[in-house]
Amino acid sequence: xxxxxxxxxxxxxxxxxxxxxxxxxxxxxxxxxxxxxxxxxxxxxxxxxxxxxxxxxxxxxxxxxxxxxxxxxxxxxxxxxxxxxxxxxxxxxxxxxxxxxxxxxxxxxxxxxxxxxxxxxxxxxxxxxxxxxxxxxxxxxxxx
Amino acid sequence: xxxxxxxxxxxxxxxxxxxxxxxxxxxxxxxxxxxxxxxxxxxxxxxxxxxxxxxxxxxxxxxxxxxxxxxxxxxxxxxxxxxxxxxxxxxxxxxxxxxxxxxxxxxxxxxxxxxxxxxxxxxxxxxxxxxxxxxxxxxxxxx
Numbered sequence: 001x002x003x004x005x006x007x008x009x010x011x012x013x014x015x016x017x018x019x020x021x022x023x024x025x026x027x028x029x030x031x032x033x034x035x036x037x038x039x040x041x042x043x044x045x046x047x048x049x050x051x052x053x054x055x056x057x058x059x060x061x062x063x064x065x066x067x068x069x070x071x072x073x074x075x076x077x078x079x080x081x082x083x084x085x086x087x088x089x090x091x092x093x094x095x096x097x098x099x100x101x102x103x104x105x106x107x108x109x110x111x112x113x114x115x116x117x118x119x120x121x122x123x124x125x126x127x128x129x130x131x132x133x134x135x136x137x138x139x140x141x142x143x144x
Numbered sequence: 145x146x147x148x149x150x151x152x153x154x155x156x157x158x159x160x161x162x163x164x165x166x167x168x169x170x171x172x173x174x175x176x177x178x179x180x181x182x183x184x185x186x187x188x189x190x191x192x193x194x195x196x197x198x199x200x201x202x203x204x205x206x207x208x209x210x211x212x213x214x215x216x217x218x219x220x221x222x223x224x225x226x227x228x229x230x231x232x233x234x235x236x237x238x239x240x241x242x243x244x245x246x247x248x249x250x251x252x253x254x255x256x257x258x259x260x261x262x263x264x265x266x267x268x269x270x271x272x273x274x275x276x277x278x279x280x281x282x283x284x285x286x287x
Contacts, residue, residue, distance in 0.1 A: 097256045099165065
């Protein structure tokens with residue numbers, strides 16, 4: 001393997017690791033029936049996006065974007081890009097808000113359905129639907 | 145990756161608050177998971193296809209830490225140049241968050257406020273409903 005290919009792999013390894021993490025989260029969301037596990041998967045997915053953004057802001061040889069207290073910025077010092085950090089700070093806080101809302105919804109679902117498994121919720125729904133159909137058929141039969 | 149502010153926030157929020165929320169939810173709901181009978185082949189296939197498409201998409205991305213990447217040549221350095229004499233706050237992330245993107249942060253707090261109200265409306269009265277259910281299991285139960 002020549003050095004160009006190796007550089008390419010090393011330079012892009014971060015993206016591939018984040019994709020691996022993101023797909024782990026996606027798999028949990030799709031494959032698991034437990035609602036709490038779905039939220040955990042969504043959080044893992046979200047974290048991978050955060051890490052992708054932060055890695056885009058990195059500059060080789062750069063340091064954290066904090067200036068000296070006297071604000072005399074040395075032009076030779078390289079700072080990493082602060083903009084992705086700001087965007088992700090906002091995203092983290094919004095993410096925890098959506099997570100807490102999702103968990104509150106799970107608590108309510110558990111209260112109504114006495115389960116947090118997707119299949120069992122579907123069973124309850126089907127049973128309710130069937131009994132409603134039966135009741136309406138009975139009512140129609142009585143009227144005719 | 146030089147993101148000290150994000151590291152602190154993620155440590156406090158991601159490791160602290162979300163763990164507490166998860167454990168609280170688990171305490172209020174079920175502790176064990178019922179084993180699912182569904183096959184995991186279709187989700188695995190979907191995930192692999194999506195992952196392959198994403199990896200294909202990264203082939204055009206700039207390398208990690210590349211200083212002439214598009215993200216490093218437009219707005220980012222402009223902020224770093226302006227902040228020392230326009231805002232005067234040593235931490236560039238704080239300066240952007242509170243000054244240049246102040247309305248964004250205001251909107252963010254609005255989102256958190258709305259989510260807090262939503263959570264309160266969803267789970268308020270949980271204890272009274274539960275007590276009613278225990279006293280009178282016939283009428284207080286589920287619909």
